[in-house]
Amino acid sequence: MHISLEDQHTYIRAFKNYDVDGNGNIDKTEFKNLMIDMGRRKITDGEVLDLIKNYDQDDDGEISWVEFIDMMESLKVSDSSAFGKINEAGQATVENKHGGKHTYSIEECQAFAQIINGMLAEDPDA
Numbered sequence: 001m002h003i004s005l006e007d008q009h010t011y012i013r014a015f016k017n018y019d020v021d022g023n024g025n026i027d028k029t030e031f032k033n034l035m036i037d038m039g040r041r042k043i044t045d046g047e048v049l050d051l052i053k054n055y056d057q058d059d060d061g062e063i064s065w066v067e068f069i070d071m072m073e074s075l076k077v078s079d080s081s082a083f084g085k086i087n088e089a090g091q092a093t094v095e096n097k098h099g100g101k102h103t104y105s106i107e108e109c110q111a112f113a114q115i116i117n118g119m120l121a122e123d124p125d126a
Contacts, residue, residue: 003073015068017110025062028052037113041120 003011018026018034026034032048040047055063055071063071095101104112 003069011069011072015065017107025064026068027062031063037110
């Protein structure tokens with residue numbers, strides 16, 4: 001499998017952001033936070049465990065670095081538009097319909113997602 005330099009930078013930064021305890025694995029709580037930040041605010045613990053099982057090749061209940069890479073690459077293949085354009089600095093560039101461009105770091109995207117999810121946590125329609 002060949003992974004572009006851009007994707008390598010993105011994956012490293014994303015993995016480090018969600019591996020909060022720094023143990024080299026993403027556990028079920030960290031994985032749930034990742035899924036919530038990706039827009040799945042109502043994901044259940046059971047759904048988290050099912051998703052982890054899909055990518056947990058060594059059956060230890062966590063997502064290792066290698067498993068994370070495999071997961072991201074498979075998600076990218078299934079929906080290449082979900083990742084947008086990421087530069088070597090690990091920043092996402094978004095262009096609106098009027099031609100305006102905005103660049104966000106992975107950390108900023110994560111912070112935005114957490115703020116929005118926090119604001120919508122009590123919204124029954126969200």
